[in-house]
Amino acid sequence: MLRGQFHVHTTFSDGTMTPEEVVSAYERLGFHFLAVTDHDHLLKPSYGDTIAALDSPLLIFTGIELTIHCRKGYVHVSRIEGEREVLHIFNHPADLGVSPRECARLIAEVAAVQPIDAVEVTSHGFYTPEFDIPEIPYPKVAADDAHTPSGCGRCWVELDGALEKDAIIRAVKEGRFVNCFAAGEVKRKPTKAPRIIRFA
DSSP states (O other): OEEEEOOBOOTTTTOSSOHHHHHHHHHHTTOSEEEEEEEGGGOOTTHHHHHHTOOOSSEEEEEEEEEEEETTEEEEEEEEEOSSOEEEEEOOGGGGOSOHHHHHHHHHHHHTTSOOOEEEOEETTEEOGGGOSTTSOSOEEOOOOBSSGGGTTSEEEEEOSOSOHHHHHHHHHTTOOEEEETTTTEEEOSSSSOOOOOOO
16 A cells, blocks of 8 residues: 655745655655645745655655635645646645535635645544535545644555556545544545544
8 A cells, every 4th residue: 555645845835844854754654655735825936846856765746735716715725746647635624714515615616717636634634524525525635734743644645556646646536545544543435435444
């Protein structure tokens, strides 16, 4: 099983770790792939070149956390680049301060102008089950949204498949992964399959 993270920040926006420190942290945690997703409105020059040049056994995706304007004000959607595929994840709905049903309406509004392939069901790495509902009809992803070392490795996705960017993106779009959480090692299926929960 491949272990991966789709949402982390560096000193290229509002994170406290350099890209090299982020990669090193996830290497130590035994991850196989990592998407660096710094904020669009805070990006410093040379971001893309720096991420692309990182030397690591991890498969590293270059991403960007987009600010999308909507009737709520704005929301965040990560755009994660593969070789040919692109993954768009609607980020941290629990942080919006709206009900799950209102959030479902906001996601639909955003999806009318911006592709959405998956939705986070975490807030800074902690599971937010109220947003893991059928009314939000997308694969549900667990993500750290790490800005500091203590935020790394709180949750992740695991999937079977090749360690290739496009293969990983397709697996997420198709819901072929499992969300995992460090607190109690809770594992659950992201799709309509029966829930599997394991406690360590």
